[in-house]
Amino acid sequence: MQNAPFNLAQCIEHAGKYYSHQKVITRKVEDDSIHEITYHEILRRVRQLANALKKLGVQQGDRIGTIALNTYRHLEAWYAISGQGAVCHTINPRLSAGQMDYIINHAEDRFICIDPIFWPLIEAMHPKFGKVEGYIVLTDAAHMPTTKHDVALYCYEELIKGESDQFEWPVFDENAGSSLCYTSGTTGNPKGVMYTHKSNLLHSYAAGLPDGFGIRSLDTLLVVVPLFHANSWGISYLGPMVGANLIFPGKLMDGEAIFELVDKYQATTAAGVPTVWTNLLDFAKQKGRKLDSLRDVVVGGSAAPPWMFDAFEQKHDAQLLHAWGMTETSPLGTINRAIPQLKDLPQEEQAKIRLKQGRPVFGIDLKIVDEEGNELPHNGEAVGHLLVRGNWVVHTYYGSDAPAVNKDGWFDTGDMASIDRFGYMEIVDRSKDLIKSGGEWISSVEMENTAMGHPDVLMAAAIALKHKKWGERPLLVVVPKEGKNPDKESIKTHLGTEFAKWQIPDEVVFVEEIPMTATGKFSKLTLRKQFEGFYEEEA
């Protein structure tokens, strides 16, 4: 058999050639107007950008960062960077300044492609980014910012303008890194996951199967999941591969803006975290409007609440499909699609199964194990550490010496799950000490350490509590030092030195004592029980 190494550029080449009339629709970040472009045109521009990057001196293996929302230019940058053998390092613009610093320096990004709206934020941080030689602002001449720093600022449209729309994609090992994404879903510093051309190919194929995303050229997919988050659930590759139209919402994530896009372009499928769907459903309800084109809404990143499944099904004739994955798994691990055996079950049982995170796509294997690593039965009752294995699952974090997998090659997800007799996995808890708010991670341990640096704080525990809008929000539980009486605001202000605004706990509560486990750690379980419903009632 032929065995040419795979290059991700083939996805966009295929789209440009065989789905030339299909479109990418973007709400532009500059002015929120809507922009349409065909894959044919995107392919031309990707090749132009590839030529431009080469002229800037980009070499195979170089890391090129992106700090950008979902737009066609961001997508073009993905392909131009990876296709020529460099690494597309997507950076979450919502990271705290400390994390941003850390990962840009750790990745040693040479250039950064950036949305103009993020320039003020990044400009202030620039002096700390040692290796960054220049920024490519994803905009046209009219919207170019300026800078007081002595650093090159390129205008995307000006950069590609004169370039040839022909480019010979180089041939290199398909196991070479194509893209890099740091996760803060771990304790300690953010960790980089390096995807490869091959891992992305396999992941896209699997994600594209009828029981995965199941999209084709007749579909129009609303991509709310950010391009900078967990490899954009693979959609940036899958969309062009199967020729689906893509809708990129830019910066407006409110219910009205999202509704408009779905409605105007008759989106058939959508993918995003629960928070966005809450907004969308609320808007539709208020206005008495129906999302009549939607067939499948894929939700993941956090658990979707039960009412959301009903709302989509009953009000909008759409099915909400629960999926589970992580940055470390490219990210698709499981998706909840019905198998024929379910229809023999009582309605209530079917409804319960629908809420689970789903079954593994082909190429992924799962198991749950107890503390000693013994495999637990698939009976829907036993709960264990969820381990995962597959060719789009991390082996070693970027720049690390030690593998992230155990000796048998399994990666411990930090999630606690059960698996039922039909193979449906359900996440029931988390063994990693983290909080996930609106699809983004907050480290409890870091928050506790920072809080305990406050002069009046003796002990502090950060816990995740359920929240209607954000899935989870942090609560900080504080034991003041003897005789001290700190106020909430001073603690929040103190946290603000290390944390982004959205990461600061909504509430700080004072207690006399924090419950401890037998091994002398904070008993988060006890605390979470104690404060159960704290935010939910508020929402």
Added chain:
Amino acid sequence: MQNAPFNLAQCIEHAGKYYSHQKVITRKVEDDSIHEITYHEILRRVRQLANALKKLGVQQGDRIGTIALNTYRHLEAWYAISGQGAVCHTINPRLSAGQMDYIINHAEDRFICIDPIFWPLIEAMHPKFGKVEGYIVLTDAAHMPTTKHDVALYCYEELIKGESDQFEWPVFDENAGSSLCYTSGTTGNPKGVMYTHKSNLLHSYAAGLPDGFGIRSLDTLLVVVPLFHANSWGISYLGPMVGANLIFPGKLMDGEAIFELVDKYQATTAAGVPTVWTNLLDFAKQKGRKLDSLRDVVVGGSAAPPWMFDAFEQKHDAQLLHAWGMTETSPLGTINRAIPQLKDLPQEEQAKIRLKQGRPVFGIDLKIVDEEGNELPHNGEAVGHLLVRGNWVVHTYYGSDAPAVNKDGWFDTGDMASIDRFGYMEIVDRSKDLIKSGGEWISSVEMENTAMGHPDVLMAAAIALKHKKWGERPLLVVVPKEGKNPDKESIKTHLGTEFAKWQIPDEVVFVEEIPMTATGKFSKLTLRKQFEGFYEEEA
């Protein structure tokens, strides 16, 4: 990323674990009764067979033949053989004795898995099969044949009976050969195409996409395409991978038998050559029955006639999907699925496009070139040699030194095609001098040489003529030697020494002269025009 080498056994392991209740339904070759078995049970038996084969001394890289129809045992053999690193060599039972000889010796098969119904045929040939150490008869003790030869004859069910249902699949290079299929769709001796674990994985993923076969666990797929033909269109891997139920029709291919299976098991999809669908549609029409469960019928191997598209759509609410491929392409190259742009075209144009062989699946690239190798435009008019490239396309035939691809890595299919502006490819002729009858090849050149060995024949040309039932049938055009007056029957009898019965031309016509091309070859084009409609009118 993790990067464990892929082993095809993972398909059946996945099915056994995550689609344990899904089924393979077989019409048994022994007595035409219907047999059902779950993937869970199949997986157990595959592992048992793997253990048994190991005990027989099967080593990695060994070729193990199969001469068998579509049954669950044949499927089990595929996985047990390839999974342990041996090569599953599927042999077409309809080959002529000479071809059978050639390929079994060329492949150096050590064992052959054989249906009991083929034993009499093969027993007679056995003395010529130098390296075959034994036959595994795919049956139970009650249906075991005996032999007069001094060769081991194992009963499949007895062989696996005592074996463990645990098996540790070995780890080896995913580019190792998994399966071997000879094609007689070439001039000269049959040529072997060696598929690899990786090529089959990629092919299955691509074939499984919604715009490919698009099947999932809610589907039941009738597999009329033989397991011994062109890698069974990849269905043997795809089916278990996505957990679809499979229906294997055994030896009964008549309309009534096929109808019964579709109807009883509510098949949603089906795959096979046009001849079978002709029979099925005829039967349904005669009996006034509807195939009400069918959604998609994939047809390929030969061009499907226009009336067949209408018949499925209008009488059975099913769509006939034209696909093209060859043994050398694993086989999926193109499939005809609608893209959104078609709906803006006039009805007649849409209807014409539906008849074409379709658009390439992701992973395959096509081009058409003129005699000098210059690429021709995709305008639906220009006709050129169809070249194909992709990681499930042959590079070098088995045992050959010379690559089968040109210096840029393209494989010449021997088909002449046009490609339209939407990417739909249409096969319009064949540059290879062959006849395809009921999905099987007949070599014109060989037939001519044999015929010219008849004492009274001066010149003979074999041409393919359209035929309602078989797609094409051979016609032999003969110029007798001066003063001789051979009769048709004596020529047919003479051909019978080299050709299988079904390959013998239905008619022999005598002429005074055979038209020649400028370069002194028979002008088949002129001949085909001259005899156009010869068989069609008969049918």
